[in-house]
Each structure stands twice: as structure tokens, then as C-alpha cells.
Amino acid sequence: MKYLPLVWAAIMRKPARAILTLLSVMVAFTLFGLTIGLNATFVKFSEMARADRIWTQQRFGGGGPSGGGMPRALVEQIGRIPGVSQVAGMGFVGGYHGDPKNRVFIWMVDDKLGKVFNEWEITPQQWDKVRANRRGLLISKIQAGRWHLKPGDNFTMTAPGLKKADGTNSWTFQVLEVTNEISFATDGFMMGNYDFYDKSRPLADQSRMVQMFIQTSNPDQSAALAQRIDATYASSATPLQSTTEKAALDVSNNGLDFITVDREIALAGMFMVLFLTANGIAQAVRERFAEFATLKTIGFSDWGVIGLVFAEAALPCILGAILGVGLAGLIAAMVPRVGQGIGGFPMPTVTGGVVLWAMLCAAIVALISSALPALRLKRMDIATALSGR
Amino acid sequence: MLRQIFIVSALNFKSLKGRFWQSMVIVVGLGATIGVLLSMMSMTVGLRAAYDRVGDPGRAIVVSKGAESEGSSSVTRAMAPIIMDAPGVAKDVDGKPLADRQLNIGVPVLRLNGTKGYTTMRGFGPKGVALRPEFHMLKGRMFQAGKRELVVGVGAQTMFQNVKIGDQVILPDGGWPIVGVYQTGDILDGQLVGDTETMLTAFHRSAYNSILVRLASHDTLDAFRRALTTNPALSVTVERHSDWYKKISGQATTLLAVLAYVVGFVMAIGALFGCLNTMYAAISTRGREIATLRALGYGAFPVAMSVVLEAVALAVAGALAGAAIAWLMNDGRQGIWGVNIFHLSVPPSMIGLGVGWAIVVALLGGLLPSIRAARRPVVEALRAT
Numbered sequence: 148m149k150y151l152p153l154v155w156a157a158i159m160r161k162p163a164r165a166i167l168t169l170l171s172v173m174v175a176f177t178l179f180g181l182t183i184g185l186n187a188t189f190v191k192f193s194e195m196a197r198a199d200r201i202w203t204q205q206r207f208g209g210g211g212p213s214g215g216g217m218p219r220a221l222v223e224q225i226g227r228i229p230g231v232s233q234v235a236g237m238g239f240v241g242g243y244h245g246d247p248k249n250r251v252f253i254w255m256v257d258d259k260l261g262k263v264f265n266e267w268e269i270t271p272q273q274w275d276k277v278r279a280n281r282r283g284l285l286i287s288k289i290q291a292g293r294w295h296l297k298p299g300d301n302f303t304m305t306a307p308g309l310k311k312a313d314g315t316n317s318w319t320f321q322v323l324e325v326t327n328e329i330s331f332a333t334d335g336f337m338m339g340n341y342d343f344y345d346k347s348r349p350l351a352d353q354s355r356m357v358q359m360f361i362q363t364s365n366p367d368q369s370a371a372l373a374q375r376i377d378a379t380y381a382s383s384a385t386p387l388q389s390t391t392e393k394a395a396l397d398v399s400n401n402g403l404d405f406i407t408v409d410r411e412i413a414l415a416g417m418f419m420v421l422f423l424t425a426n427g428i429a430q431a432v433r434e435r436f437a438e439f440a441t442l443k444t445i446g447f448s449d450w451g452v453i454g455l456v457f458a459e460a461a462l463p464c465i466l467g468a469i470l471g472v473g474l475a476g477l478i479a480a481m482v483p484r485v486g487q488g489i490g491g492f493p494m495p496t497v498t499g500g501v502v503l504w505a506m507l508c509a510a511i512v513a514l515i516s517s518a519l520p521a522l523r524l525k526r527m528d529i530a531t532a533l534s535g536r
Numbered sequence: 537m538l539r540q541i542f543i544v545s546a547l548n549f550k551s552l553k554g555r556f557w558q559s560m561v562i563v564v565g566l567g568a569t570i571g572v573l574l575s576m577m578s579m580t581v582g583l584r585a586a587y588d589r590v591g592d593p594g595r596a597i598v599v600s601k602g603a604e605s606e607g608s609s610s611v612t613r614a615m616a617p618i619i620m621d622a623p624g625v626a627k628d629v630d631g632k633p634l635a636d637r638q639l640n641i642g643v644p645v646l647r648l649n650g651t652k653g654y655t656t657m658r659g660f661g662p663k664g665v666a667l668r669p670e671f672h673m674l675k676g677r678m679f680q681a682g683k684r685e686l687v688v689g690v691g692a693q694t695m696f697q698n699v700k701i702g703d704q705v706i707l708p709d710g711g712w713p714i715v716g717v718y719q720t721g722d723i724l725d726g727q728l729v730g731d732t733e734t735m736l737t738a739f740h741r742s743a744y745n746s747i748l749v750r751l752a753s754h755d756t757l758d759a760f761r762r763a764l765t766t767n768p769a770l771s772v773t774v775e776r777h778s779d780w781y782k783k784i785s786g787q788a789t790t791l792l793a794v795l796a797y798v799v800g801f802v803m804a805i806g807a808l809f810g811c812l813n814t815m816y817a818a819i820s821t822r823g824r825e826i827a828t829l830r831a832l833g834y835g836a837f838p839v840a841m842s843v844v845l846e847a848v849a850l851a852v853a854g855a856l857a858g859a860a861i862a863w864l865m866n867d868g869r870q871g872i873w874g875v876n877i878f879h880l881s882v883p884p885s886m887i888g889l890g891v892g893w894a895i896v897v898a899l900l901g902g903l904l905p906s907i908r909a910a911r912r913p914v915v916e917a918l919r920a921t
Contacts (some may be wrong), residue, residue, distance in 0.1 A: 167813040171565075174806035178799065207708070207739060208607060208642030208654065307602040384740055386708050388644050390652060397651065403579070403873060411575075412799055415568040416806065422564040423810045426557055430817060492791065 172467025180475025184495025216355030289335030571858030576796035587785030591778030624760030659732030676716030726877025811901025827917030847902030
């Protein structure tokens with residue numbers, strides 16, 4: 148600490164270089180914060196995914212505009228399978244609000260959903276309101292902000308593929324409550340009443356649902372139970388595809404290994420910073436070789452001088468890391484609030500772990516950068532150095 | 537003037553060796569930036585190319601009105617013959633319309649890495665192959681109409697388990713054997729194909745997903761579309777096959793492209809600061825050399841120009857190195873996104889974009905230092921140690 152002013156003075160000898168280096172490091176760590184923070188989000192998803200839940204949908208997709216759907220009676224049938232404690236079913240109303248660009252997707256949920264997902268911050272009173280009002284809608288803060296909605300407002304949308312019994316495909320809801328976000332709905336959510344959805348459909352399409360959530364009594368048996376359910380219905384009119392929530396929320400499900408890609412991007416940024424810092428510090432040491440010789444002359448040990456050099460390299464790295472990761476956190480917090488977001492793509496979470504990794508990387512960069520100059524200083528011949536040659 | 541620029545620049549490049557590591561900041565910075573940019577873009581480009589190839593402009597697809605995908609479209613048995621007999625559709629040698637009833641069914645598959653995924657199982661009618669000259673069998677044989685058999689795309693075989701010839705795909709009415717392997721060179725390579733009518737029965741379905749037709753000529757699309765959209769018995773959307781796939785690939789690739797450009801942009805900013813830093817350092821090391829040149833009568837502009845040129849040369853070298861790495865790592869590799877299997881691609885146009893991107897960074901990063909180099913008073917610079 149005592150030598151901090153000395154290090155500071157050394158850095159500020161070339162303020163332009165110091166600032167540019169800092170900015171460059173900061174940008175690289177912003178990227179680091181965003182990519183590694185995104186990985187933290189993925190980890191958070193898989194940690195929050197509960198072992199006692201199974202997600203079930205139709206095994207074979209693509210059966211026209213209504214998606215075919217599963218018979219509603221399955222909720223009761225599956226509820227009777229040993230090991231199943233509760234089953235919730237839901238449909239979807241997908242389409243747009245006003246302009247086809249304003250995509251909207253509403254989950255039409257039954258009264259069991261809140262019980263199967265009991266960890267959500269939605270109160271029983273809020274669920275009751277949706278039960279009581281068929282056109283009712285619970286919306287999360289992100290969605291409320293996007294469509295400028297408050298409780299009491301009407302919300303009308305067009306669902307091109309989803310005809311109602313009255314022949315139209317215009318659906319009108321009423322916002323009842325604005326709620327907190329839920330774990331995996333990265334773009335917020337809107338939830339309506341299943342009965343409204345069901346009774347609004349033409350008679351031939353009624354009593355069908357698109358998705359089931361099954362709560363199991365023994366988490367260790369979830370995967371086996373999922374297989375058993377699928378086997379039971381394999382040769383029925385609606386074969387099922389069940390996955391544990393853990394598998395359903397696994398980011399690698401869409402085929403791209405995001406985690407590795409994120410790491411590679413962060414690594415490329417770090418490589419850039421390493422070159423920059425290493426050059427900067429090597430140059431600084433070269434320029435002030437005589438001064439380091441002076442320091443040694445007045446009694447600084449080898450390691451003392453090396454420590455100063457390391458501190459000079461580390462300061463912009465650590466500072467840049469803090470600022471960059473902080474900026475990443477700020478960006479992650481701001482993006483969902485502006486406009487449409489980016490289509491529900493998950494936002495990075497700057498966790499303590501991300502900050503720690505950033506600090507560690509910054510320290511490693513500083514360490515490698517100052518290694519060669521340190522060696523030079525250790526081997527320096529004081530007399531030659533002092534003479535300035 | 538040009539001669540002066542040339543001489544000063546040549547001098548710069550000769551002295552580069554002495555500033556090797558310093559210059560490497562620009563090379564590495566832009567190498568990393570462009571490498572990452574092109575690697576990320578290789579997905580977008582490859583995916584788009586796979587879609588573009590499947591969309592033959594000589595074909596048209598008919599889906600239910602407003603449908604955004606084949607899976608969410610349905611065309612009833614009654615509608616199909618009206619569509620297929622409409623004017624503007626080419627006739628096959630047997631005099632029948634060159635048109636086909638298609639099915640599109642999502643089937644669960646196990647990827648090679650053990651994760652669960654979906655792929656598309658497609659139903660071909662009697663004209664399915666005749667409509668697609670790009671479709672040819674590589675191994676085994678084609679499925680027989682009316683039989684519960686499937687053929688598999690060559691790409692699907694490299695990504696999924698249990699899709700070899702002889703393996704069975706479990707459908708609602710039991711296991712369907714795979715009897716052959718086909719190749720189309722587009723996204724169909726990641727799919728499975730069987731007989732439309734047999735699949736319809738197996739899935740208890742009563743409607744097709746879409747109708748694909750070969751247009752009599754490139755210009756008959758309008759006549760075909762008019763015939764269908766004015767027919768009160770139909771409620772359909774008609775699209776040129778290539779436009780249809782452009783729309784679909786747009787949905788899939790926009791997100792990837794946005795991510796690539798955001799990351800590339802952020803890295804470019806980082807590289808820009810590095811570039812500024814290096815070029816400021818370069819002119820300060822060469823302060824006396826520049827002052828000497830100026831004293832000899834070289835103009836301010838050639839000096840400034842030479843600084844910018846040096847930055848550009850280093851940046852382009854970095855960009856090419858980054859592009860080479862991105863190409864080696866990604867080009868031709870098989871990728872998977874959702875239900876799509878495709879080949880990652882780093883085409884020359886993308887490398888051009890990367891180099892252009894690097895040049896912009898270098899111009900911005902070289903400009904300020906070059907102005908300082910040109911404006912520094914000669915006497916002061918000569919005195920400086």
C-alpha cells in the first residue's frame with residue numbers, strides 16, 4: 148500500500164497510454180462478463196431446474212395450426228400413475244399484438260400449474276384471480292413494461308393459427324396483476340385461463356392441451372417415470388415425449404454448445420488483453436530502466452522492484468476487469484427493459500463467481516505480462532543501467 | 537507526393553522489425569476480433585446457405601393462409617387436387633402435374649452425444665423425387681410407396697444415433713425400418729423421408745402440411761397464385777420456394793447474426809484502443825526519425841499517411857490471420873441448430889467483410905496518431921530523447 152503512489156505515478160507518466168490500455172482491458176472484460184455471465188445464467192437454469200418435475204408434450208410435432216394437441220383427459224389418467232403426485236396442463240395462444248412484428252405468446256394454464264411450480268413468486272390470491280376471471284391475465288414485469296400494461300387494462304392479440312368458435316382469431320384479455328419473473332421465462336411471461344382458451348375453441352378442438360407438467364413424488368425416479376409414461380402411451384393415438392425438467396432446460400438442447408463458444412470468445416478477448424498489457428509493461432520498463440536501477444541503488448530488493456512492476460501491470464488489469472464486468476452487469480440489466488429485448492435470449496448474470504474468474508484472469512494476465520520484464524530487472528547490471536545505455 | 541508517401545511508408549515497414557512485439561498488438565487484436573466474428577458468422581452463413589439451396593425458385597409451395605412454417609400449416613385432402621391441377625403447374629412426362637403432397641412431422645431423435653433432439657420426418661408423394669432433382673440415393677434403396685419404410689439423410693446419419701440402414705424408427709404404429717441413405721446438399725440432409733399416405737395413416741392424420749409444385753416456367757407463379765387465392769374453396773398462401781425458405785432462414789439466422797455482430801463490434805472497440813495505443817507508441821519511438829524526414833523536406837501529409845498505412849497493413853495482416861484460423865476451425869464442419877443440420881461456412885465474401893472491418897478499425901486507430909505525428913514541431917521532436 149505504501150508504494151501505491153509510486154505505482155500510480157509510474158502509470159500516469161503516459162496518461163494517454165494508461166487510459167487507452169485501461170479502456171481496451173475494460174472492453175475485453177465487458178465481453179468476458181457477458182459471455183461468462185451467460186454461462187452463469189445457464190448454470191443457474193440447470194441448478195434451478197427441479198428434479199421432481201417432468202415436462203411432457205406430444206411425441207410427434209407439426210400436426211397443423213392447432214398442433215393437434217393432447218387430450219385433456221390425460222391429466223387425470225397420468226395423475227393416477229404411481230409416483231405421480233400432480234399434473235398441470237396448458238395450451239398456448241401465440242400471435243401478435245397490432246403489428247405482426249409484435250410477437251406475443253400467452254400460456255393458458257389450469258389451476259394446477261401454480262401447485263406444480265410452487266417455487267414461483269406468484270401468490271395463491273393472484274392465481275385465484277385468474278380462476279375467477281376467465282379473460283384474466285397475469286403478466287410479469289418485463290412484459291408489463293414492454294406493452295405498457297397495468298392491472299385493469301385490456302390486451303387484444305391476433306392468433307393467426309388459432310381459430311375461435313366464433314370464427315375470428317382475435318383474443319382479448321384483461322390484465323389482473325403484474326407479478327415477479329419466473330426462473331426460466333427469460334423474456335417474461337403472460338398467463339391466462341385454460342378454461343377460457345378451451346371453451347373459446349371450436350367444439351371439435353376442445354378439451355385439448357399442448358403441454359403437461361408432471362410433479363413426481365420421488366425425484367430419483369423422475370427419469371424412469373418419464374420413460375414409463377412414454378412407453379404407456381407409445382401406441383396410443385397421441386404418443387408422448389417426456390423429459391425431466393433438468394434435461395428440458397439444458398442449454399445444449401438446441402444443438403449448439405453455447406458454454407464452449409462463450410469460453411472461446413472470452414479467451415480470445417483475454418489473449419488480446421494479454422498482448423496489449425505485456426507490450427505496455429515491457430515498454431514502460433524499457434523506458435524507465437535507469438529509474439529501476441536507481442530504485443535498486445537506494446536499497447529496493449530484486450523482488451521489491453519486481454513487485455512494483457507487477458503492480459504497475461496489475462492495476463489497469465484489475466481496474467479494467469472491475470469496470471468491464473460492472474459494465475457487463477449494467478448492460479445485462481438494461482437490455483430487457485429497452486424495447487423488445489432480443490427475443491427471449493437469456494441475459495448474462497454477473498455472479499460472484501464471474502467476478503472472481505475475471506479477477507483471476509486479470510491477475511494471470513498481469514503475472515504473465517510482467518514475467519519477462521521482471522526477469523530483465525532481476526538480471527540487470529545496475530551500473531550499465533544507470534549510465535542509460 | 538505519392539513518391540513521398542511511398543518512401544516514408546517503406547521506411548516505416550523496414551523499421552517494423554524493431555517494433556515487432558508492439559506491432560503484434562494490432563495484429564493479435566484484430567486477429568482475435570475477426571477470428572471470433574467469422575467463427576460466429578460461419579453458423580449464420582452456413583445455415584442460410586443450406587436453406588437457400590433447398591429453395592428452388594422454379595418451385596412453389598402452398599401452405600395454409602398465414603402459416604409461418606410447414607409444421608403449422610395444414611392442407612386438407614379435398615384441397616390438394618384443386619391446388620395440384622391449378623394453372624401454372626408443370627406437367628410430368630406422364631401428363632400428371634409435377635406436384636406433391638407433403639407431410640412434415642417432428643420426430644424425437646437421440647444425438648450422438650446422448651442428448652435428446654428433434655428432426656423433421658418428411659412425407660413424399662409419387663412426385664416427391666421428380667420434383668427434386670437434387671435428391672439422389674447414396675446407399676440402399678428408396679422406400680416403396682405404401683410400405684412402412686424410411687430413408688435417411690446423409691447428414692442425419694452423422695449427427696443422430698440409430699439411423700443406420702436396418703435400424704428402426706419407432707412411430708405410433710410400430711418400428712419403421714430405414715432402407716436407404718439419400719443426399720440433397722441442403723437441410724433435407726438432416727431429415728427422414730417416407731411415403732406421405734402411409735405416414736398419414738400411421739399418425740391418424742387427415743390433412744397434409746403443404747403442397748410443393750414445379751412451376752411451368754419461372755413466370756407462372758403469379759397465374760398460379762391468382763388461381764388459388766381467388767378460389768373460395770381454398771384459404772392458402774402461395775410462395776416461391778426460394779422466398780419461403782428465405783423467410784424461414786431469416787427467423788433462424790437473425791439471432792445468430794445479431795450475436796455475432798454484437799460480439800464482433802465489442803471486440804473491435806477493444807482492438808481499436810489497442811491500435812491507438814500502438815500507433816501512438818510507434819510515432820513516439822520514431823519521433824526523431826519523422827522529424828528528420830520533415831527537416832529534409834518531406835510534407836506533413838505523407839508522414840501522416842504513412843502512419844495510417846502502417847496501421848492498415850498490420851490490421852489487414854491480423855484480419856487475414858484471424859480469418860485463416862476461423863476458416864481452418866469452422867469451414868465445412870457440420871453444425872446443428874434446432875432441427876437443422878448444415879455445414880459451417882467461411883466464404884470469401886465473409887473474409888472480405890472481416891478485412892473491411894479491420895481496415896475501418898485501423899483507419900480510426902491510425903488517424904489521431906497520424907495527425908499528431910504530422911503536427912509535431914520538427915525542432916522539438918529532434919531535441920527529444
